[in-house]
Amino acid sequence: MSELSYNVDKKLVLASGRAHPELAEQVAAELGTELLPLNAYDFANGEIYVRSDESVRGKEIFVIQSHPAPLNNWLMEQLIMVDSMKRASARRITVVAPFYPYARQDKKGRGREPISARLVADMFKVAGADRIMSVDLHTAQIQGFFDGPVDHLFAIPLLAEHIRKEVGDDPVTVVSPDTGRVRVAEQWAERLGGAPLAFVHKSRDLTMPNQAVSKTVVGQVKGRTCVLIDDMIDTGGTIAGAVKVLKDAGAKDVIIAATHAVFSDPAAQRLAECGAREVVVTNTLPIPESKRFETLTVLSIAPLLARAIKEVFEDGSVTSLFDGDA
Incomplete structure (x- = not known):
C-alpha cells in the first residue's frame, strides 16, 4: 500500500501529477513512502483522465504537481486529481504546488484586468482542496486568496x-x-x-x-x-x-x-x-x-517539501521549519 502511517487513525498518501515525476519521487523518498498508483492519460481531444488505482477513503492526501509549460494542462490535471480524490472520500486534501500557477497575476495593474491568482485559488477550493502548500509565492498576498490554510514555504x-x-x-x-x-x-x-x-x-x-x-x-x-x-x-x-x-x-x-x-x-x-x-x-x-x-x-526542494508535508500531517508547525521567519 502506498502510504505512510504515523498512527492507527491517520494515513498519509502522496499523489503526483505527470508534470515533474522526478521531484515527486524525491519527496516520496524523503518521507519513506511510495507514490499513489494513478491511471492518468489524455484523450484525443486533449481532455485529461485521472483515476487512483487504490482506495483513498479516509486518508490524508497530498496532491503534488509542478506547473511548467504548458501550464494550463498541468493545472487542469491537478484540479481533476483533487476532484477525483474528493469524490473518493479522502479525509483531507492538500494541494502541493511548488510553483503557484498564475502567481504574477495577483492584482489589477490596469482596468479590466483579471486577478488570475485568485481565480486559481477559487478553482482549487471548488475542486475539493482543504489546504494549499507552495514555495516562494510571487507576492505574500496570494496567501489570502484561498479560503483555508496556506503553507508558504521559503527556499x-x-x-x-x-x-x-x-x-x-x-x-x-x-x-x-x-x-x-x-x-x-x-x-x-x-x-x-x-x-x-x-x-x-x-x-x-x-x-x-x-x-x-x-x-x-x-x-x-x-x-x-x-x-x-x-x-x-x-x-x-x-x-x-x-x-x-x-x-x-x-x-x-x-x-x-x-x-x-x-x-x-x-x-x-x-x-x-x-x-x-x-x-x-x-x-x-x-x-x-x-x-x-x-x-x-x-x-533539490524535496527535503523542504517533505518536512512541511510531515508537519502538516502530524498537525505540527510549518513555521518551525524557518526558525520563526515564515
Whole structure:
C-alpha cells in the first residue's frame, strides 16, 4: 500500500501529477513512502483522465504537481486529481504546488484586468482542496486568496547556505533586480551575515509581457561579489540586463539565485552568456537537459517539501521549519 502511517487513525498518501515525476519521487523518498498508483492519460481531444488505482477513503492526501509549460494542462490535471480524490472520500486534501500557477497575476495593474491568482485559488477550493502548500509565492498576498490554510514555504535558507559556501570570505552585496524585491533582499542579507543591499532600477511597459529594461544600480557594488536574487526567472531578460549593469558598475562577480527556473526561451542562452559566475535555482520546476548550461546549479526542494508535508500531517508547525521567519 502506498502510504505512510504515523498512527492507527491517520494515513498519509502522496499523489503526483505527470508534470515533474522526478521531484515527486524525491519527496516520496524523503518521507519513506511510495507514490499513489494513478491511471492518468489524455484523450484525443486533449481532455485529461485521472483515476487512483487504490482506495483513498479516509486518508490524508497530498496532491503534488509542478506547473511548467504548458501550464494550463498541468493545472487542469491537478484540479481533476483533487476532484477525483474528493469524490473518493479522502479525509483531507492538500494541494502541493511548488510553483503557484498564475502567481504574477495577483492584482489589477490596469482596468479590466483579471486577478488570475485568485481565480486559481477559487478553482482549487471548488475542486475539493482543504489546504494549499507552495514555495516562494510571487507576492505574500496570494496567501489570502484561498479560503483555508496556506503553507508558504521559503527556499532562501537552502539557496543562501549554498551561496555562503561559494563566496567564502569575499565581500558580498545582496542585489534586488527591482524595488519590489527589497524586502526579500533584506532577508537574504540577514542570511548572509548582514551583507549590504543594492537594487537595480528598471522600467517596464505594462502592455508588453516579459519585457523590462535594467538601467542603473543603487548601492555599493564595486569590487564586491553581488548576489542577484529573484523569485523566478522566466525569459531571463531582466536578470541578464541586471548582470550587465552590475558588471558595468564594477562588481567583481555576480551570482544569480532564484527559486523557480521557468526558463522560457531564450532564458538558458541569456543566462549562459550574461557573465554571471553561477546561476543557482531549485527544482520546483523540471529543467530539461536542453536548458541546462555549465554555470547552472540546481538544488533539490524535496527535503523542504517533505518536512512541511510531515508537519502538516502530524498537525505540527510549518513555521518551525524557518526558525520563526515564515
